Amino acid sequence: MKLLIKGAAILTMRHDAPFTGDILIDGSRIADIQPAIRDAGADEVIHAEGMAAMPGLINAHQHTPMSLLRGFSDDLKLMDWLEKKMFPAEARMTPEDIYWGAKLAMAEMIRSGTTAFADMYIHMNEIAAAVEETGMRASLTRGLVFTEDDGGRRMAEALDLIKRWSGKAEGRITTMLGPHSPYTVPPELWREVIRLAEQEDIPIHTHLAETVEEVALIRERYNQTPTEYLYHLGLFEKAHVLLAHSVHLNRRDIGYLRGMRGGAAHNPVSNLKLGCGIAPVSEMTEQGIAVGIGTDGAGSAATLDMFEEIRAAAWLQKLDYGDPAKLPAMEALRMATAGSASVLGIADEVGTLEAGKKADLILIDLRKPHLQPVHNLPSLLAYCAVGADVDTTIVNGRVLMRGRRLLTIDEDELLAQVSKRARRIVEGI
Numbered sequence: 001m002k003l004l005i006k007g008a009a010i011l012t013m014r015h016d017a018p019f020t021g022d023i024l025i026d027g028s029r030i031a032d033i034q035p036a037i038r039d040a041g042a043d044e045v046i047h048a049e050g051m052a053a054m055p056g057l058i059n060a061h062q063h064t065p066m067s068l069l070r071g072f073s074d075d076l077k078l079m080d081w082l083e084k085k086m087f088p089a090e091a092r093m094t095p096e097d098i099y100w101g102a103k104l105a106m107a108e109m110i111r112s113g114t115t116a117f118a119d120m121y122i123h124m125n126e127i128a129a130a131v132e133e134t135g136m137r138a139s140l141t142r143g144l145v146f147t148e149d150d151g152g153r154r155m156a157e158a159l160d161l162i163k164r165w166s167g168k169a170e171g172r173i174t175t176m177l178g179p180h181s182p183y184t185v186p187p188e189l190w191r192e193v194i195r196l197a198e199q200e201d202i203p204i205h206t207h208l209a210e211t212v213e214e215v216a217l218i219r220e221r222y223n224q225t226p227t228e229y230l231y232h233l234g235l236f237e238k239a240h241v242l243l244a245h246s247v248h249l250n251r252r253d254i255g256y257l258r259g260m261r262g263g264a265a266h267n268p269v270s271n272l273k274l275g276c277g278i279a280p281v282s283e284m285t286e287q288g289i290a291v292g293i294g295t296d297g298a299g300s301a302a303t304l305d306m307f308e309e310i311r312a313a314a315w316l317q318k319l320d321y322g323d324p325a326k327l328p329a330m331e332a333l334r335m336a337t338a339g340s341a342s343v344l345g346i347a348d349e350v351g352t353l354e355a356g357k358k359a360d361l362i363l364i365d366l367r368k369p370h371l372q373p374v375h376n377l378p379s380l381l382a383y384c385a386v387g388a389d390v391d392t393t394i395v396n397g398r399v400l401m402r403g404r405r406l407l408t409i410d411e412d413e414l415l416a417q418v419s420k421r422a423r424r425i426v427e428g429i
């Protein structure tokens with residue numbers, strides 16, 4: 001199947017300068033990308049004059065089923081929010097709830113231009129099934145919270161996920177191991193996970209240094225910063241690691257991350273809403289550490305619109321330094337595409353628009369008052385666009401949304417399932 005996109009304003013992310021041109025997709029990959037592609041023998045043509053084409057956004061840290069908990073509990077400190085509200089609600093979620101919650105998140109992501117995401121949660125078989133059906137790309141992780149002995153059940157589930165789903169759904173699914181954080185997993189289990197990750201070459205997805213309370217707790221327990229603690233366990237040397245949040249890192253901590261495989265997933269809106277702080281993403285990138293952008297779950301972030309995150313990331317760096325030159329538009333867009341792809345370990349395949357790469361891309365309709373005139377395309381996309389401006393979403397060469405109509409999800413059925421399940425889960429909590 002050959003699909004030709006004609007006349008778009010193309011931002012490849014490999015080069016800074018946009019150009020007007022055509023993109024030829026053959027099967028799951030980009031076959032050609034040029035100012036004009038003639039006689040390509042395409043089965044289908046999308047006329048994209050007036051639209052921008054860019055790589056699909058990659059949400060580098062998510063808990064998809066938490067979309068069921070959106071708006072249920074806000075304005076609390078992280079630990080209160082997790083322990084008093086989220087954990088009790090999650091304990092009530094059935095595998096079917098997880099499936100529909102994940103699908104709700106995927107509908108929102110496809111609608112707002114996200115083509116791939118990294119997810120950490122429970123009941124991962126149901127999430128994997130939803131990924132297979134919706135056509136998205138995902139890195140899936142069974143979250144491991146070892147607050148009490150569970151006889152190794154959670155670890156067995158984590159390994160089962162990896163065995164069952166790595167490389168599945170036409171190669172759209174990858175997997176990681178997911179020790180939740182330095183404060184919910186004891187050192188002996190961290191050692192076991194790191195040993196396994198090194199031995200089997202499995203990446204690790206974790207939360208790091210999200211709050212000052214976490215920093216104080218790890219200081220009290222181990223007399224180290226959270227980053228120092230994981231460094232001394234050998235984490236950054238032995239595995240590819242996805243570090244969600246990474247807010248409270250000092251200069252020495254950033255030094256421990258230099259040369260690591262993977263990188264940090266910056267979650268600016270969640271950090272703002274939970275009052276956590278501003279992650280030192282400019283220092284990290286200056287030190288050669290890859291940084292991607294994610295939303296965190298909709299329970300903390302509110303929406304899964306990556307355009308909001310791109311904007312928040314840029315605003316926060318400018319504010320933090322009192323310098324509007326910090327995190328310019330192009331760099332913020334690159335963070336949410338190529339940066340996230342590096343953190344997920346899929347940068348060879350996605351994150352930029354290039355012949356030979358997987359065809360994960362979006363078309364944004366610029367024919368709107370808030371997106372005119374087009375003086376500078378990266379500036380419009382980073383500072384003015386919203387998820388609802390996305391017209392078309394393509395993953396692995398397959399069109400998942402066209403003209404804002406979802407093609408792999410029955411939204412009426414989805415919304416009916418979600419409303420009845422969400423009410424039952426939170427009742428009385």
Ligand SMILES: CSC[C@H]1O[C@@H](n2cnc3c(O)ncnc32)[C@H](O)[C@@H]1O
Pocket residue numbers: 063078082086087090120121122142143144145180207210270296297300
């Ligand atoms: C065991 S699956 C993942 C686990 O993470 C919880 N979670 C959601 N948001 C955050 C956050 O910002 N920091 C730490 N943990 C978070 C979620 O509720 C799941 O229980």
Ligand SMILES: [Zn+2]
Pocket residue numbers: 061062063207244296297
């Ligand atoms: Zn999280």
